[in-house]
Amino acid sequence: MQWASLAAVALLAQNAAGQAMLRFACSQLVVDRVDPIVNPGQIYTPHLHQIVGGNSFNISMLEDPAAHDLPAKSTCTSCSFREDLSNYWTAVMFFKARNGTYKRVPQTGNGGPQGRLLNKGGLDIYYMKSGRVTSFKPGFRMIAGNAANKVDSSVSKSNICHRCWTSTSDSPFVGGAPCSGSDTVGIPYDKKCKMIRQTIIFPHCWDGKNLDSPDHQSHVAYGQGGGATGGGACPSTHPVKLPQIMYELMWDISKFVADSSIWPTDGSNPFVYSMNLGGSAAHGDYVFGWKGDTLQKAMDNNCNLDNSCPSAGITKQSNSVYDACTVGQQAPEPVDGWLSSLPLGSLAVRGE
Known part of the structure; x- marks a missing residue:
């Protein structure tokens, strides 16, 4: 069955039960070798990591x-809702060419x-619910996945997965719900x-007690x-049921698969995350930062998708506004173009 049909049924069921989900875009705030959690x-x-969200993000923010x-x-957010100053980050996918050089996948x-x-x-970003949920508290953070997993x-494929798309367009959208069917833990x-x-x-x-x-x-x-499913x-x-957060990322690999001169000949998977590992090491980090009680109100008032929701006090920004919210690297180094090696290495305290 097409996902479009499944989604339509799911949304109808949600609306019938007085439930909905937030689904919105976040542009890159920065690509940086930092992790304040x-x-x-x-x-x-x-x-x-690639980081999105509020521009007060920095290495000492959680000390x-x-x-x-x-x-x-934060004075701006790279996410489409103006009231969401949270930070979200993931590892970065790279393509390893036949000659051993790496390039970040767009x-x-x-x-x-x-x-x-x-x-x-x-x-x-998705915030989903099934029944009554309680919003995160200021200072709350968590991680999904394990960056060292091989x-x-x-x-669990139901929590972390990858899907092969045979077109650069997702219309028509064919397939099942996220992390089902032919989806894999590994990178296709x-x-x-x-x-x-x-x-x-x-x-x-x-x-219900610990923020971390x-x-x-x-x-x-x-x-x-x-x-x-909303959880x-x-x-x-x-015992405290939270909104279910889901990250979705679309990695465009079309230019790499089209160029046979750079594709490896040894049968190895050229797609790796920035840990130099595959899909089992995929992970995400989250720090809550919505203004006041806007997220709770958004859940209570069944605010839906990426629409402004006056009943919760949340406002959708134009993509030109949230695209413009960026910060500089705190760990300056090249991350674009062909790189001789992945940005990997030892830790350093600021100022050393």
Whole structure:
């Protein structure tokens, strides 16, 4: 069955139950070798990330979360909702050519039955719900996935997956719901693929106490069921049901597969993430930063897709506005063009 049909049925069911989902674009704020969750206060962290969201993002923002009020300190956001000053980041996909050089894979906005999202690099964000949910609290952060994972079978395909697109267009949109059917944990590398869609679904159950945990995951958990459903029932250890966050990224690999002179001849997968690892190491980081209670109101008032929602006080910006929200690298280094090696290496404290 076509995903368009599935989505239409799902949206009708959601509307009938008085439920909806936010789905919006975020352009790249910066591509930088920093990670304030895992490596606070440090630059040239082990691998490169692409970051989106509020422009107060910096390496020390979580050393004292109470002192870093994202909505107050950010003057713009690279996401389409003006009130969302959160930060979201993922690893970066590279193509490794036959001669051993690397090039960052470009990205494009996603389409589908809910309409096309426009972004300059970056990713698309979903906030979904099933029943009543409680918004995140200021200072909350979490990670989905494991940047060191090398084994596909150790990853739940219902939470982290990749899909091969045989066209550079996603219309008609064919396939099942995210992370279902022929989707794989590993990165596809069939030359028939023209784009790769990456999906990361975050835990939606919280212990109700801790804004973070030592591994940045133990304070949250996945509930019953799997996939992009809005989240099932939560376990007693993590009883607070949160909005289910999903990242979607569209990597445009068409120019690489079209050039046989650079495609590897040894049968290896030329597509890797910035850890120099495959799809099982895909991961996402999240720091909550919506203004006031706007996210809670958006969930309570069934605000839908990327539309302004006056009942929640959220306003959609034009893509020219959120595209223009950028910051400079805190760990300056080349990330574009053909690179002799991936940006990998040791940590350094700011100023060293």
